[in-house]
Amino acid sequence: MRRIPELDGLRGLAALTVVVFHLYPTVMPFGWAAVDLFFTLSGFLITGIILEQGDEPRFLCTFYVRRSLRIWPIYYVTIAALLLAGNVSWHRWLPFALYLQNTDFYLMPLEGMREKVFTPDWAMLNHAWSLAVEEQFYLIWPGLVLLAGRRRVRALTFGCLVGSVTARWAGYPSSILITRCDGLALGALLASVLHRPEIASDAARRAATQPWLRAAGAGLTLLSLWLAWGWWEGRIRLPLGFRMDAPPAEVLSVSLIAFVIVALVAVETGHRRLAPLRWKPLRDLGTISYGVYLYHCIVLHSVEAILPHAMPGYRALEGLLTLGFTLAVASLSWRLIERPVLKLKNRFDYRTVPSHTGQRVGPSFPLSLARE
Numbered sequence: 550m551r552r553i554p555e556l557d558g559l560r561g562l563a564a565l566t567v568v569v570f571h572l573y574p575t576v577m578p579f580g581w582a583a584v585d586l587f588f589t590l591s592g593f594l595i596t597g598i599i600l601e602q603g604d605e606p607r608f609l610c611t612f613y614v615r616r617s618l619r620i621w622p623i624y625y626v627t628i629a630a631l632l633l634a635g636n637v638s639w640h641r642w643l644p645f646a647l648y649l650q651n652t653d654f655y656l657m658p659l660e661g662m663r664e665k666v667f668t669p670d671w672a673m674l675n676h677a678w679s680l681a682v683e684e685q686f687y688l689i690w691p692g693l694v695l696l697a698g699r700r701r702v703r704a705l706t707f708g709c710l711v712g713s714v715t716a717r718w719a720g721y722p723s724s725i726l727i728t729r730c731d732g733l734a735l736g737a738l739l740a741s742v743l744h745r746p747e748i749a750s751d752a753a754r755r756a757a758t759q760p761w762l763r764a765a766g767a768g769l770t771l772l773s774l775w776l777a778w779g780w781w782e783g784r785i786r787l788p789l790g791f792r793m794d795a796p797p798a799e800v801l802s803v804s805l806i807a808f809v810i811v812a813l814v815a816v817e818t819g820h821r822r823l824a825p826l827r828w829k830p831l832r833d834l835g836t837i838s839y840g841v842y843l844y845h846c847i848v849l850h851s852v853e854a855i856l857p858h859a860m861p862g863y864r865a866l867e868g869l870l871t872l873g874f875t876l877a878v879a880s881l882s883w884r885l886i887e888r889p890v891l892k893l894k895n896r897f898d899y900r901t902v903p904s905h906t907g908q909r910v911g912p913s914f915p916l917s918l919a920r921e
Contacts, residue, residue, distance in 0.1 A: 555814045556590065558826030561834030563587055564841040568875060571676075571849060572868045582803035584679050585732040587842075589807040591683055592736025593815070596702065599694050600744045602899040609691060614897045616687050620839075622890045623882050624680065627843060631673060645674060648684040654722045673847045678724040680843075685726045686733050702741040709734035714801055723800055731804035739812050840879030840887065848875045 563583040570580025602608055628645055644650040694702055709730050716728040723729050817823055825831070834841070849871045856867055 553815060553818045554832055555818055555823045555826035556811075557832040557835030558828065559586070559810070559814055559835065560590065560838040561831040561836075562826075563590075564834060564838035567676075567842060568845045568872060569868075571846060572871060573864075579803070582807070585729075585800065585804045586807040586810070587679070588683070588729070588732030589736040589739075589804060589811050591686070592733035592738075593740050593811055594736070595687065595690060596694065596737035596740035597744065598899070599691050600699055600702070600740060603691075603695055603699070605900045608899065609695075611897050611899055612691055613687075615894050618890055618893055618897075620680070620684065623840060623843060623886055624677075626886065627674075627847070631847070645677065648681040650674075651678045651681050651724050654725050655727075673850050676846050677843070679729075682724070682726050682729055683733075686730065689726075690733075690737070699741075699744075703738060706734040706738040706741070709737075710801070714798075717800065729800065731801050732807055735804050735808040736811065739808060739815070743812075743815060834876075837876075837879040837883045837887075840882040841875055844878050844882070845871065845875040848878065 563586045566577065566580045566583040570577045570583070574580065598612065602612075605611070625646070628642060632642060644652070693705065697705055713728055713730045713734070717723055721728045814823060814826065849867075852867055852870045852874070856863065856870070860866070
């Protein structure tokens with residue numbers, strides 16, 4: 550089982566971007582788009598697993614056990630720590646524990662939403678709305694794909710895209726699954742495009758997708774120029790801070806950019822032009838990126854509470870302390886909790902096929918290169 554090492558580097562960049570965005574939103578106004586890059590990566594990986602392993606016995610059971618081992622441990626440890634430390638009240642813990650903290654936004658008017666989001670209680674986990682979106686996607690998408698059939702995956706992704714944009718136009722906040730599944734759907738679309746078992750080698754697959762990638766690269770360039778020009782002219786609003794009323798076209802645009810980036814990395818893996826993404830410190834950051842994302846707001850709030858705001862160089866020191874402590878906590882979390890728990894995944898393989906050498910071999914589809 551190989552991995553696409555560049556995807557770990559991409560995760561590392563995305564996690565670092567989110568941290569810097571929450572520290573200095575005016576310095577990195579498009580930093581919020583890193584969340585949509587994470588969504589695209591998740592849609593790509595999860596759909597690839599479904600396409601490759603969906604016919605295996607007990608697939609859904611194995612899938613949910615493996616996802617739970619990856620996501621739940623440090624998430625629930627974090628909730629328990631916040632409750633025990635007295636930083637949050639007990640009466641609102643259940644929606645967070647069930648990944649349902651954003652579901653009441655389906656019924657809440659947009660103008661009344663901000664007051665709820667910015668209440669002091671649970672502010673340290675406000676950013677976990679994206680984890681709720683992903684968990685809800687994990688719950689629904691595998692069964693939907695298996696029920697509709699693999700040949701209808703592309704139709705499902707286009708339906709999700711249209712529904713997401715329409716829901717945002719209708720005024721629903723962009724922190725719920727029906728309005729923020731652009732990246733998830735585009736990642737799923739990419740997985741279905743690259744799922745070509747008849748093409749065995751990476752070189753043949755690269756050659757077959759070159760025309761498509763060139764067109765996607767041209768579209769990425771034009772889209773990026775359009776976003777930059779719209780921002781410069783003031784026609785495209787930037788969601789500085791935690792803003793969930795992003796314009797419909799804005800989220801779709803950044804998701805399309807993320808789609809092209811992930812496609813280029815997946816197809817061109819191993820190429821010398823992607824060498825920066827294979828840089829070991831960046832890949833290591835990608836390995837602990839989940840912890841970095843989960844902990845960084847908690848660390849930021851803690852630093853803000855302790856550090857005197859009137860001291861010289863406060864903003865720079867706040868950034869250094871937040872980044873340093875976040876990386877330290879995420880590293881310890883990986884070594885002490887995540888990595889030991891992930892070893893349990895070996896007991897829940899999707900399939901084990903004996904080879905002629907007697908060794909176990911995994912799936913041959915290139916999406917198995919991605920880190921699960």
